[in-house]
Each structure stands twice: as structure tokens, then as C-alpha cells.
Amino acid sequence: MSTxxxxxxxxxxxxxxxxKKRGNQSDRIAQAQARxxxxxxxxxxxxxxxxxxxxxxxxxxxxMAGIEVAGAALCDACGIETxxxxxxxxxxxxxxxxxxxxxTTNGGPD
Ligand SMILES: [Zn+2]
Numbered sequence: 728m729s730t731x732x733x734x735x736x737x738x739x740x741x742x743x744x745x746x747k748k749r750g751n752q753s754d755r756i757a758q759a760q761a762r763x764x765x766x767x768x769x770x771x772x773x774x775x776x777x778x779x780x781x782x783x784x785x786x787x788x789x790x791m792a793g794i795e796v797a798g799a800a801l802c803d804a805c806g807i808e809t810x811x812x813x814x815x816x817x818x819x820x821x822x823x824x825x826x827x828x829x830x831t832t833n834g835g836p837d
Contacts, residue, residue, distance in 0.1 A: 766795070767798045773805065775802065780800035785797070792818060793814045793815045793818025793822075794822055796814075797812050
């Protein structure tokens with residue numbers, strides 16, 4: 728039994744050492760984004776023109792309670808961003824509303 732515990736400790740140390748070696752923050756962000764991209768669907772339909780968008784950029788979900796994965800895809804044809812959100816239905820609804828608010832504020836006539 729003690730060998731199992733030892734293996735566990737060794738594995739933990741190994742994992743920590745690797746994480747340290749991989750070092751800088753932009754690398755970690757890139758890795759996290761790649762992981763999040765893998766959780767997003769391969770493509771999403773544009774909300775406006777229904778074009779198939781395959782370039783979905785993962786978004787930071789730390790400020791989005793209940794959201795597991797979030798992404799945004801910009802449509803070249805109409806310049807509109809379509810969002811992909813994965814999480815509980817209430818959280819998705821709330822976050823969509825919040826994003827829409829930000830979008831309207833930023834893109835409004837003022
Ligand atoms: Zn479009």
C-alpha cells in the first residue's frame with residue numbers, strides 16, 4: 728500500500744516540476760485556451776446570416792458564474808460576433824444578457 732502512496736507523491740512532484748518548467752504565463756494561457764477551444768463546438772452558425780464560423784475564440788469565463796466554456800466567433804460577412812456559451816441554462820441566459828448589454832453600450836451611437 729505504501730508504494731502506491733509513494734507513486735502518488737512522485738507523480739505529483741513530477742507534475743509540479745513540469746508545470747514550473749513550462750513557465751511563463753502566456754504559455755499557460757495559450758494552453759488553457761487550446762483546452763477551452765477543444766471544448767467548444769468545431770463550428771457555430773452566424774446569428775445573422777447563418778454562415779458557418781469555424782474560428783471560435785475562447786473567452787475568459789472567470790467573471791461568468793455557472794459558465795463552463797465560452798467563445799466568440801466573428802463573422803467576416805456581416806461583422807457580427809456570435810457567442811457560444813456552455814453552462815447551466817440560467818447562467819447562459821444571464822451571461823448572454825450581460826454580453827448583449829456590453830455590446831450595445833460599446834457599439835451604441837454614444
Ligand atoms: Zn454573418
